Amino acid sequence: MIRTTNLTFRYQKDSPLLTFPDLECPAKDQMLLLGESGCGKTTLLHLLCGMLQPTQGSVHVRGLSLGEMTEADRDTFRGRNVGIVFQNSHFLQSLTVLENIAMPAFLQGVSFDKREGFYLLEQLGIAHKAHDRPRDLSIGEQQRAGIARALIHRPALVLADEPTSALDDSSTEAVLALLERQAEAADATLVIVTHDQRLKNRYKNRFVLTNQAQSK
C-alpha cells in the first residue's frame, strides 16, 4: 500500500535535511509512526499523502508514484484514496456536520448518499448532531466527526495525525478502537502518526523516528 525509498526533505535551502528510513505498509494493515515532536512526523505524513514533495526519493501509494503526478492529479488522487484525521479537527464552520461529511464527495465530484453519512455518524454516536454547526460540538464529538469525514468516501488509506494527544486514557482507547474498527470495516490501511507513548505496544507494525535536529 505505501512504500517510501530514500526519502529526504528540506523545507528551504538552508534548513536542515530530514532523512527518513524506508518504510512499507501492506494493504489493510495498521501501522504506528512513533516519534518525539520535532522529528519530522508531520512532514512525513504530508509527504505520504503528497501535500509535500520530497527533495529526493519517492513515495508510492497503491503502487503509484506520487512524484510522477501533476499537482492537480495528486489533489484528486489524495481526495479519492486518502482520508486524513487531524489532531484538532477543523471543519468548514459555515456548514453543518453532515454537510462537512459531504465535502469529500463534493470535492471529488461524486454524489453523496445522505443515508450513508447518517449511518456513519450513527456508528460514531453523533447522528443527533448531524445538523449542528461543528463549533457547537464537544471536542470528543468533533474528533468523531473528523473520523467520519476521513472515512466517508471509503479511502484505501487513512492517515491519523496525533489523534489521541489531547485525550485522556479512556477516550484514547475509545478513539483508537473506533479508528481501527472503522478502518477495518472500510478495508482501509491505517497509519497513525503520534508521539503518544501509550500507543507503543498496540501495533505490531511500528516505526520509530529519531530526532534528526542534531544530525543534519
Added chain:
Amino acid sequence: MKLSWLFIAWRNLGLKKLQTALSLVLLAFGVGLVSLLMLSEKQLSDTFKRNIEDIDLVLGAKGSPLQLILANVYHVDAPTGNIRLVDAEKVMRHPYIAEGIPLAYGDNYRGYRIVGSTEAYAKHYGATLAEGREFRNSFEIVLGAKVSDATGLQIGDEFFSAHGLQDETDVHAEKSFRVVGRLEHSGTVLDQLLLCTISTIWEVHEEYQETVTPEDREITAVLLKKRNPLAVLTIPNAIRETNMQVALPSIEINRLTQNFGIGMGTLRAIALLIMLISFGSIFISVYDNLLARRYELALMRTMGGQRSGLFVLLLLEGGLLSAGGSLLGLIFSRMGLMTLAQLVEDKFRYDWSNISLMQEELILVVMAIFIGLVAAAIPGISAVKIDTSRTLSQSQ
C-alpha cells in the same frame, strides 16, 4: 444532498452577517444613488423636452429669457410682463413665422393657472378631449387632466378664479367660469392648466382697466413656430425697439440643465465614491474571510479540492456580494424615484412614475459585478497560492 461552490459561498457569507450586510448596504447605496441620478435626470430632460417640442421661439416682455421660458412654456415662474397684442400680431404675421400661439393669463383656480389661448395650443401638444367639448365662448373652461383630478371639477361646474398665479386671497367673485370639457392626460404642461379663450382673460380684468381700446389689448406671450431658420436671427432685430423679446427654449433649457449639471456632477461623484468604498469593503470582507479560513481552504485541498475550486469559491463570494448589492441598489433607486415622483407630482404635477430599467443602469450593474469579482480575485489569488502543508502544520 448536493453541495456546490455557490451554496458554500452563500453559507460563508451568512456566517459573517454583519460584514456581509455592510458590504451589501454600501454597494446598494452607491449603485442606488447613481441609478437614481440617472433616472431623475432622464425624467427631467424628458419632461423638459416634451414641453418644448416644436416651439422654436417664445415672444414675451423683456426680462430674463430663462424666466420667459419657464413662465410661458412650463408655467412654473411668474411672467416677465405683458405685451401689446398689436405688436405681437406683427411678429406672428412675419413671413419667417409659421405659426404663433398667443397666451394670456393672470388668474388661478386653487393654484392652477387659467390660461387664455386658441385651439392651436391644445392641438400643439397633441392633447385630445376625454369628455365634453372645446371652449368656444368666454368663460368656458377646458380642464387639464391633473387639474380635474386634483380639484374634482366636473363638466358643468361653475367656479370663481383668483387674481394672481398662486394664492386664492383675491377672488374675482363677479364672473364665474363654467367647465365644458376635460383633456386626456398628455404628460405635458397642459395637464396642469385650465384653458379658455383669450377674451375671457380680458373680460375678467376689465374692472381693473376701465377703458380698454383694441389698441391697448395685452397678452402675456406667444409661442412661435418658425418657417425659416433665419427667424432666429431676424426676429430679435425686428423687435429691438419694442418692449418685447424672443427667447429660444432649447438654449435656455440647456443653460438651465447645465447649471443643474454642476449639482448632479457633485452628487454623482459622491455616489461613485460610495461605490468605491463598497468595493473596498467587499475586498476586505473576502480577504478577511480568507485569512480566517486559511485552514478551511487547506482542508479542502487535503480532501481533493483543486486550487481552481478555491478560486471559484472566493470569486462567487465577491460576485454574490456585488450582484446582491447592485440589485438592492436598483430597488433603492426605484423607491427613491417613487418618493421623488410623489414630490414632483405634488409640486409640479408631472408624472415621473416611469421606472423601467434603463440601458445605462444595466451597464452600471454589469460594471459593479465585474469590479466586485476583481475585488474578490485578489484574495482569490492568494487562496490559490496557499501552502497546504504549512497551513495545516501551523494551526496544530
